[in-house]
Every structure is written in structure tokens, then in C-alpha cells.
Amino acid sequence: MRPVKRFVSRLKWPAVLGILTVALSGCGNYFSSRASVLAPAGPVASRELSLIQISLYIMLVIFVVVMGLWGFALIRYRARRNDTSAVSASTGDTRLEILWTVVPLLIVIYLTVLTVQTEFYLTRRPNPTTSLQVSVTGHQFFWQFDYPGLGISTIHNLYIPVGEKVNLTLTSADVIHSFWVPELAGKTDAIPGYHTYMWLEASRAGSYFGECAQFCGVGHYNMHMTVIALPPAQFQTWVKSMQKKGAASGTAWALERGPLPVSS
């Protein structure tokens, strides 16, 4: 029991921050999942996570300062028996009020700069001649991927080469959906009547779980996909085999219908 108490008494803010850092970096059973924002596998998700982390740390400092003032006021100024002293007659303090207007303003300006930089980085579309183009169509309740330059279509599975930027053009065949592969990139909505754009890149080979994030009807909970990132050579092999399959069936398009990932 005693060592536990000693541990608790030694628990200081750096330690708490440390624990949170470990938690946020994806270690530990209680902070990992099949599709975690905290375990990025590409530059887009990494940039997004670092923005999340920086803002979280700044916000934690603010939280500690505000809660410190709050806790101090609650304890120090609680009404006590037999205390006949007068309450403070203060009705305001211009210097203090300027301070707690200007400091948050400066923090917000700093966060704004980070936000705008990241926003422009993430929405800058890769050069269409050097990057893979994929058209994504949301359906109730599955995802369809068309590779217009390659004559390939897939359902449920999006194949991409590792280390290359993939340019996605999204739309929907029915209602609004939202394309989300947490380990690779944040969301973009697929909206009927519109084309929206995003790009993503996988830094290492693997399969990444993806979901529809915008409520789209009774099958919304089960509208999943898998992004399969292959090393470039293997990706080329896959493209060739698909095209051969298409030629064999006498159509210009080869369709692969993958298994629906994770049925509940």
C-alpha cells in the first residue's frame, strides 16, 4: 500500500503529461484500435496528429492554469464560521482583464497560423500526371473505387502503392457519405452532385481499415472498406493481373469485388 501512496504523492504534472503522451502515441491496450487516429501511417494523418498534439498540449497548460485559479479561489475564499472580515469590494481590474483578453488572443493567433499552414498543405492537390488517380463513389452501403487511367474498378478494397501520393475524387451515387481511413487521412464527404478532392499516402505497406463517417442510413454502421497499400512493384503486378482479367472477360474494365471488411 505504501509504495502506491508514495507513487501517487510523487505524481506530478510532467508525469501526467508523459502518460498522456504515451497514450496518444498509441501504446497501451486501452488506447489502440484497428483504425486509430493516434497511429498514423502516412504524411496526411501524421500532420493531422501533430496538429492535434500541439493544440492538446497548449490546451492542457491553459486547463491547468484555469483550474489552479479556480481551485485556489474555492478553497481559499470559502465561507468560514466566525469569520467577520469583509468581502473584497473589487468590481473589476482593467489590467487583469486586458491580460486575460490579450494572452488568449495571442494563443489563438498562434493556433491559427498552424491551422492555416496545415490546411493549405493538406488541400494542395498532387500533380495529376505523377500521382495515381482514383475516383471514389459512395453507395448505400459500400464504397466503389475506379482507376480511370488503368481500366480497373474495385468494391470495398482500395489498392494503392506505398510511398506515392494518391489523388482521390469523391462523389456519391445516393446520399452523403464520408470517406475516413483514420490511419491514413481525415475525412472528406462524398456528396451527390459534387466532386470533392483529397489525397493520401501510405508510408508503409499494410491494410488500413476505413469507414463511412457521415450518417447515411440504416446500413451506415457497416459501410466499411480496406485500403491495401502494396510496395510499388507488387502494386504494378496487381494492376497487370487485373487488366489481364479484364481482357480475358472481354470488357475494358476489370472489377474486383472484395469481401466486405468486418461484418458485425
Place this chain on the structure above:
Amino acid sequence: MAAIAEVVGTEPRRHSQSYLMGWLTTADHKRIGIMYLLAATFFFAVGGLEALMIRIQLSSPGNTFVTPALYDQLFTMHGTTMIFLAVMPLFIGFINCIVPLQIGARDVAFPRLNALSLWLFVLGGILLNSSWFLGGAPNAGWFNYAPISLTPFNPGPGIDFYDIGLQLAGIGTLMTGVNFIATIINMRAPGMSLMRMPLFTWTTFITSVLILFAFPPFTVNLFLLMFDRLMGANFFNIAKGGNVLLWQHLFWIFGHPEVYILILPAFGIISEVIATFSRKTLFGYDSMVLATIAIGFLAFTVWVHHMFVDGFGPYVNSLFAITTMAIAVPTGVKIFNWIFTMWGGKIKFTTAMLFATGFIPLFVIGGISGVMLAMAPADFQYNDSYFVVAHLHYVLIGGSLMGVLAGAYYWFPKITGRLLNETLGKWHFWLLMIGFNVTFFPMHFLGLLGMPRRVATYSAAMGQAVAFWNLVATIGAFILAISFLFFFYNLFKTLRSGEQAGPDPWDARALEWAISSPAPVYNFAKTPLVRGRDAWWVEKTEGDGHLRSAEPEADPHEEHAHHGIHMPTGSIYPFLIALGLMIAGYGAIFGLLLLVAIGLVLAFFSIHRMIVDEDPGEIVQPVGGDGE
């Protein structure tokens, strides 16, 4: 209601009127406020039960407690009910009960319009909830995006119930906004300058302005949807040149100010309660008022932050990220002002004060995650995930509902004349704090672990952590529900046998505490003269403990003959207008044109009568000298 009537039965009743007709026809702002509070509490309980069913369903992966189709109705009705039928009308209830008292008025500017607001809300809410029994509840989310709300994807009547029900309730809310703008501008007692108004009156004023500008776009949206669904129009039908994003823009141009409609009154309540129980005047009153105005203005400039993933591009997203983050500054000013109101005071931890102080950490957490969400590229990850669910509940429960509950414990004695039990109140507070945080804090993790919102279930393959935190959240939800059993029991017990409060049980500061509890029907026997901020406190500390009258002294022998108080009389027509519109609403939903005609005839006949009928008013004789 019977128990409340005993203690609030102050309205002079004509002999021809039954008890029920007394309530149906009342134009008394205090009775209207009580009916708002009762109806909203009922809807709050309904929304709470829906939330519990949601949490039971999500307690383990792959659960089959409800079907996905039923789950969609549950989360839609939970959100819609809590926002439109519970939290907002709870605030409107307090506003009705308290604001006329705080400014020294006899009633609101338009008492019968006020009754119409009430009945539109009550009957609109009943119509919306009756969908459960009439073909299925709405199932496209409280945000009800097109095109999933359109007939091809949603052929049942649920969305029509949403559309018509919220039209009725929304028009009622709009009229409340108009009413309180007029009341606060025109009906303040002499000496109550704008910069002497209590903060709750100030936030009510700004809230009313927000209602005035925010609800019309929503009403327009509902009409467009009604045209599309019931009359074959194509505003949102892309096949015929319609546009699905039109709904989103109009919805969030309303929807974001709506968030501030739900929080500004809480800010006002927290300001009143913290000042009273710190025994200090509010710190930085001027900056509190300015911050409220700034938040109200900025509220209309941020709506696209709900649409960051719509692919509008970096310029639009950056602009709306900046305006959104800017709101953090005036909100922060308020937090610091509350803390420094307590600073140097003598804090008395009544239940009302516990809720007001507990508001601060919860709302700060909600504010912090709000700033994080405002950073558009980070929002690409948070958007439509459980991180947002955590954020919005920290703001709406940790902020709005904590404000409602602080107000409930604080003003219950003024409204009913009895003090809520403090022991039960403290149980309520501590269980709520535990249950709330256990429920909603883990949802931050769930969002970051990749759990989207509005999923009827999730797979065990998502990982142990997702299942674990979901179970924790469900346990928390039951603790939260139990805390409210303490509250409801407290209400019930207090109404039957609660301690008498007396006019000023908290030794408080604003004018409502200068008159008896519950307030007499005419409020102030004589219109008071306001001599400073914290008007009642000024009289207690610098005056003789009695309100000064702003009316000229009359000859005491003639007073009773000529100087009764002229009060508005009630009318059944506000109720009949709302009833007529409700009947027409059912007719529209089920395509029964005859019913539409009957309802509209009743509504227009009643409107006509309400306009042409003269209100002779009633003369009421005050009881005591200055109303005590």
C-alpha cells in the same frame, strides 16, 4: 401540477373558469414559465430514456438490443428532443419566470403572444413525439441532412413529423425572442438602465436577438423540405437541379447560433448564482456584457465549421477556423471573470453554487475541445467521430444543463415558495459529476480510436479498447440517470412538504428577491425605482431594506378606490391557434386535406378573434405595502 398550483395559485380566477381553463387561458408570465418548465422536464426525461437505450445498445460490440432502424430513430429523437424540447424550453421557462421580475415589470410586453409561444412549443413537441406511435419517428439525425431526408430515401412519415413539429415549436420560439426583446427594451422599471440590468437579463436579451435572426433560416429550410416532401418540389433534388448543400448551409446558419442560444442563458444564470453565493458583485460587469454581445455576433460567422469536410477548400476552411477560434477569447473572459468574482468573496456552497462552480471545469473542457475542433485540418479527423459527441455533451450538459440545474436550485424557491432539499441536491450534484465524466470523457478516446458517430453497433474487431471505453460510458450513463432520480424525488418531495423559502432565502442581489415567493400575480405592488446595479442589494445595504417606489405617492384615502393594478386577462385563443395548426400539421403529414382545412380554419378564426377581441384587462388590488 396540483401541488404547484397550491403554492402558485396567485392568479385571480373568475368564477366561471374551471381549474384547467385557468391554466389553458393564462397570460401570466409566471404560470407560462411553470408550464414551460414542466413540459420541458417531461421531454427531458423522454430524451434521457432514449439516451439510455442508445448506451445499452452500445455497451458491447455487435449488440442487438435494438435494430439499426430503431437505433437511427433513437439518436435522432434524442438529439432533437434534448435541443428543441428540453434544454431550450427549460431556459425559456426560467426566462419567463424571472426576467420580468428582474427588470421590475408587471408582465412581458405581449402576454397573449407569450401564451401562444408556449402552446406552439407544447403541441409541436407532442406532435413530434407522437411519431413513435404513428408510423415511426424521424431517423435522419437532428441535423436531418438532405438528401437522406428526402422521400426516395425516407418514404415513411417520420421526417414529416420532424418538419411540422419543429415548424410549430420554432415559430413559438421565434415569438418568444420578439417578446423578450420588446420586454427588455421597453418595460424596465425607472432607473434600470441597460448597464444596470442583471446578467441573466442581459444574456436573455442577446439570446432573444440570436433567436430573431437564427430561427427564420431554419423555418425557411423546413418549408423547403416540406415543399419537396409533401408537394413534389425539387429544392434538394439534384436530378432536377436542386442542391443538397443548400440544406446544410441554412441549417448551420441557424444551428450554430442555436448552440449559443443554449449556452448564453446558462452564462447569465452562472453569473447570478456565483455573485450571490460569493457575496460579491460580479467581477468585470462591463466586460461580461461586451463578451456576451461579442459571442452573439460571432455566433453568426462560424457555421461552416460544421462543414469542414465538405471540401470547400483551404480559403473557406481557414476563414471559418479563424472566426471560430476567435470565440474562445470572449468566452475565456467570462471564465476568468467568474473565478475572480469568487476571489476575495465568502463562498457558500449551496447546491445551486455547487452546480455553478462545477460548471466551470466542465465548460472549460468543452471549450478546449471546441478550440481543437476549430482547427480545420485536425477536424478532418475529429469530424463525425465520438470526439465530437464528447465535446458537444461537455458543452450542452457540462455547460447548458449545469446552468439549468444551478438555476433550478436557485430559483425554485422564487417560483414555488419552497426550498429544494439540500442533502438530496448534493447527492444529485456529486452523482451527476461522476456519472457525466465517466460517460463522456472516454468518448474523446473513442473518437480518436476511430469510432464514427451514429453507428448502430461496432465490431469487436475494432479492438478491446473500443469495447472497453464503450462499456465504461454506458456505466457512467446509468450513474447519470440515477443522479436525476434524486432530482425528481427532490422536486416531488419539496412540492409536497418542502421548507418555506420566504422572499429572499439566499440574501441575493437582483430585484426578483425583493418580493414574496412565489411572486404575486402583479409582481411589484408599485413599480420599483432602481438605484444601482444589484438593485435589491443596494436597497439592503445602502437603503432601508425596502424597494423605493417609482410611482407618485397617492392620497392614502383614495388609493383603494383608484389605484388598483391593471393586469392583462387571459385568453383561450392562443391555445386554439396552436391546436388548429397542430391539427393542420397532422393533416399535412397524412395527406388529409380536409383535416388541413379544419385546422387552418380554427387557427385563422382564433387569430382573428385574438386580434379583434379587446383585452379590457383586470384590476387587481395589491396585498401588502411594497409587495412583500
